[in-house]
Amino acid sequence: MLTDQSHPDTRVSGASICNTADWQLLSCLPKFGRRLRRDLSAAYPDLTDVLALNPATLKALRLPPETAAAIQAWQSGDSQHPVVAKVATIQQDCKRLGISVIASADPLFPDPLRHIHDAPLVLYTQGDSSLLSQDQIGVVGSRHATRAGLDHARTFAAELSRRNLVITSGLALGVDGSAHAGALDAGAPTVAVIGCGLDRVYPSQHRRLAARVIDQGLMVSEYPPGTPARAAHFPQRNRIISGLSRGILVVEAGLKSGSLITARLALEQGREVFAIPGSVHSPVARGCHHLIKQGARLVETVDDILEELGTWWSFQGECRVDTSPDHGLTAAAPVAKSGAGLASREIAVFEALGYDPQSTDALSSATGLPADQLMQALLLLELQGLVGSAPGGFLRIA
Numbered sequence: 001m002l003t004d005q006s007h008p009d010t011r012v013s014g015a016s017i018c019n020t021a022d023w024q025l026l027s028c029l030p031k032f033g034r035r036l037r038r039d040l041s042a043a044y045p046d047l048t049d050v051l052a053l054n055p056a057t058l059k060a061l062r063l064p065p066e067t068a069a070a071i072q073a074w075q076s077g078d079s080q081h082p083v084v085a086k087v088a089t090i091q092q093d094c095k096r097l098g099i100s101v102i103a104s105a106d107p108l109f110p111d112p113l114r115h116i117h118d119a120p121l122v123l124y125t126q127g128d129s130s131l132l133s134q135d136q137i138g139v140v141g142s143r144h145a146t147r148a149g150l151d152h153a154r155t156f157a158a159e160l161s162r163r164n165l166v167i168t169s170g171l172a173l174g175v176d177g178s179a180h181a182g183a184l185d186a187g188a189p190t191v192a193v194i195g196c197g198l199d200r201v202y203p204s205q206h207r208r209l210a211a212r213v214i215d216q217g218l219m220v221s222e223y224p225p226g227t228p229a230r231a232a233h234f235p236q237r238n239r240i241i242s243g244l245s246r247g248i249l250v251v252e253a254g255l256k257s258g259s260l261i262t263a264r265l266a267l268e269q270g271r272e273v274f275a276i277p278g279s280v281h282s283p284v285a286r287g288c289h290h291l292i293k294q295g296a297r298l299v300e301t302v303d304d305i306l307e308e309l310g311t312w313w314s315f316q317g318e319c320r321v322d323t324s325p326d327h328g329l330t331a332a333a334p335v336a337k338s339g340a341g342l343a344s345r346e347i348a349v350f351e352a353l354g355y356d357p358q359s360t361d362a363l364s365s366a367t368g369l370p371a372d373q374l375m376q377a378l379l380l381l382e383l384q385g386l387v388g389s390a391p392g393g394f395l396r397i398a
Contacts, residue, residue: 020122022048023103024087024224025074027121031064034118046105047121051075093225099198100125108132113243116269120222120240126198127218131191136166137305138241138266140259141175141251142284147388148397149252149284150178152276156249157182157190159302166191168245170237171206171213175251175259180213189217193240195233197221202229220244238262239269246309247272249299253287260287263296272308274299279356279395342384345369349377350386350396357392 026032026047037047040061044050051071053061058068073081079088094101102108102123110132113119125132139157141149157167157179167183168191169176183190192213196202198221201210213219222240223233238261242248248266250273253259263273273296278285292298297308342350352358352366364374378394381387388397 019048020101020103020106021087021091022051023105023122024090024101025051025070025083027222027224028083028086028090029070030066030083032067036063036067037121048105090224090226093199094124097199097225098126099225100129102129102132110244113240116239116243118239119243122222124198124221124224125218127214127216128189129218131166131189131218132220132244134166135164136168136191136245137309138168138245138248138262139175139179139251140169140238140241140248140253140262141179142253142257142259142287143172143174143176144284145174145178145252146278146282146284146390148278148390148395149175151385151388151397153178153251154182154185156251156276156302158186158188160249160305161186161188161190163302163306165246166217168193168241170194170234170241171201171203171210171219173203173205177206177209179251180209184212184216191218191220191244193220193237193244194229195221195223195237196229197223197225197227199225200228234258235261239265242266242269242271245271247274247305249274249276249305250288250291250296251276252278252282252284253291254283255286255290257284257287260291263291272297274305274308276300281356281392282390342380345373346377346380349374350381353387353394353396355396357390357395359393363394 040050041047051074053071055068055072058071063071070081070083073084078084093099102125104114104119104121108129109123137160139153139160141153145153153175161167161183166189167179169179171177171180171192171194180190180192190213192210194202198219201207210219220240221227222236235258238258242262242265245266248263248271250259250263266273273291275288275291275296276299277288277292280289297304299305348367349363349369352363360371360374364371367374369377378387382389386397387394
């Protein structure tokens with residue numbers, strides 16, 4: 001076995017020592033999958049003990065030859081072995097890029113995540129790692145969200161942040177990005193779990209958002225630097241989002257959305273699942289409706305989430321950011337705030353709208369307004385945050 005001197009990334013907490021290099025090696029071992037790790041952990045609760053076993057014992061355990069050869073190379077300090085060399089490169093890259101490594105046995109590793117099925121062996125992080133120990137709620141949804149969905153993600157994330165819950169999501173386009181932005185704009189931290197190395201932000205459109213996350217919150221990946229984004233990584237990432245969270249809020253999702261995978265994983269992990277309903281005509285609402293039919297909590301306000309999670313979450317002590325009543329999220333709140341300032345024309349248009357898209361022809365017929373006045377009224381309502389455009393026309397978002 002290589003000594004601690006050869007493994008500079010060794011954490012000490014009290015009497016316990018966590019050698020992150022050993023855990024990094026375990027995460028890089030060939031053919032060292034979930035089933036083999038599960039079988040070995042019955043005899044070796046600390047999996048790093050496997051790295052000290054002699055060749056005869058490794059053979060008796062029927063480890064794949066490639067796995068046993070990598071372990072023996074590690075023991076002998078064979079820096080030319082591909083797996084040993086890979087670990088050394090990862091360590092150098094992490095030091096160069098300012099990436100922290102948190103192993104499964106590290107006291108900083110979040111306990112809820114440690115106990116999920118197929119827990120990651122190592123987390124790579126940039127930002128405030130202490131956020132991992134705070135109460136989190138995952139906010140996920142469609143990459144092709146409607147304007148209303150993006151607004152819901154942003155406003156719910158902002159208010160949940162004010163209620164002292166850390167918003168966790170996957171940095172994807174659509175709902176994920178809006179949820180992160182909502183938390184950050186509220187002056188709160190957020191956790192982004194990505195499916196590639198922390199030096200390869202995906203999607204590239206979110207590079208600026210990723211920089212904000214690192215500055216105000218935390219970026220997390222189980223993949224070492226240099227790992228590209230691959231389709232298979234995203235379902236794996238989803239189990240970490242749900243594993244870190246007390247519950248998952250699905251804002252918009254199609255029936256084949258990856259968000260439903262996250263919701264299923266959350267249920268398997270014993271987490272709460274929440275879903276915001278939408279129009280029966282909207283394809284990105286069908287996944288949420290399916291979840292609600294399966295027993296997910298239908299959510300209209302932030303208080304619905306807090307009630308399910310436990311009343312102790314609701315404004316105990318001071319909130320993280322602004323605690324003024326204007327930040328309460330109810331369906332009628334924006335109308336109550338803005339309605340008094342609307343002209344009769346805008347009020348007529350607003351009252352003619354529903355939560356399903358309506359065409360301008362239908363609105364013109366219902367209100368009696370000519371097209372130019374109707375469009376002016378719709379623009380003013382959009383600026384007030386009361387109305388949004390969608391395929392098929394306009395709809396209420398408040």
